[in-house]
Amino acid sequence: MSVESTSLLRLEKTSLREQALTALRRAITTGALTPGTHLVETELSEALQISRGTLREAMRQLQQEGLISAGARGRLSVRHLDAKEIADIFDVRAALESLAATLLAARSDRAETAQALRRAVEDMDRWSASNLEDRIEADLRFHRTMCQLTGNETLVHSWSSLEGSIRMSIMFAGVDRALKNMDVHRHLAIVDAIEAGDGTAAAATVREHMAGAAAVLIDA
Structure with missing residues (x-):
């Protein structure tokens, strides 16, 4: 595979990650995904039509932003604030x-x-x-x-x-x-x-x- 095509694939993956990140962030901040909602990888990757690997990258960013948090056994859910x-x-x-x-x-x-x-x-x-x-x-x-x-x-x-x-x-x-x-x-x-x-x-x-x-x- 050429350098050019490898770069294009990387850009495509980044684009998908950013789109997934934007969609999930919007769903959380507008209340479409309510606090406490468990985030199931298989369901979300299918809904967003992206790979689970790309979804995980987006969800790691959401964790860093404080929008989702890890619970028992590492299960991710929409963060609940008190x-x-x-x-x-x-x-x-x-x-x-x-x-x-x-x-x-x-x-x-x-x-x-x-x-x-x-x-x-x-x-x-x-x-x-x-x-x-x-x-x-x-x-x-x-x-x-x-x-x-x-x-x-x-x-x-x-x-x-x-x-x-x-x-x-x-x-x-x-x-x-x-x-x-x-x-x-x-x-x-x-x-x-x-x-x-x-x-x-x-x-x-x-x-x-x-x-x-x-x-x-x-x-x-």
Whole structure:
């Protein structure tokens, strides 16, 4: 087999893995696969029309993202979060994103930074009448963008490592509660504080945002 054909096969396999990963991630974060659901390789590989080897690769990634977990005898199932885990996730998010807000508020180009964040909020508003998956992605893009704009790669990596858990936490209390946390005005308050250049206020706004979001989910 030539080098070229070997490379093409590798790309095809990667593509299938990514497609499977996207489909499974969507099913979990939208609730189509509910917490506690056992993931049976034979059933999933048949449903997705992929090999069990490719499926295992996708599921390993989902484990790393915190969307699925291993139980007795290594059986994989959709991760179930409890109230304490939700509170812990939002505490860590608050620490990371308040740091991001503090750094952004101190920048000399914070006006341009604020414009980029406002575009992310506008994107949230644009998707507000769309399906749940699109709205979740728009919400996550805002928070991810805030971290990325700092230029602090360690901060971005730390936030990204939580993304799977963040996705799970969004759906913890159901669709209605999840959508309540995607209110555009709550996100604009963060942007306003950053643009004002007051790092202390910006950090406090983020912490209040996260505490409120966690309360909406946990109080349910």
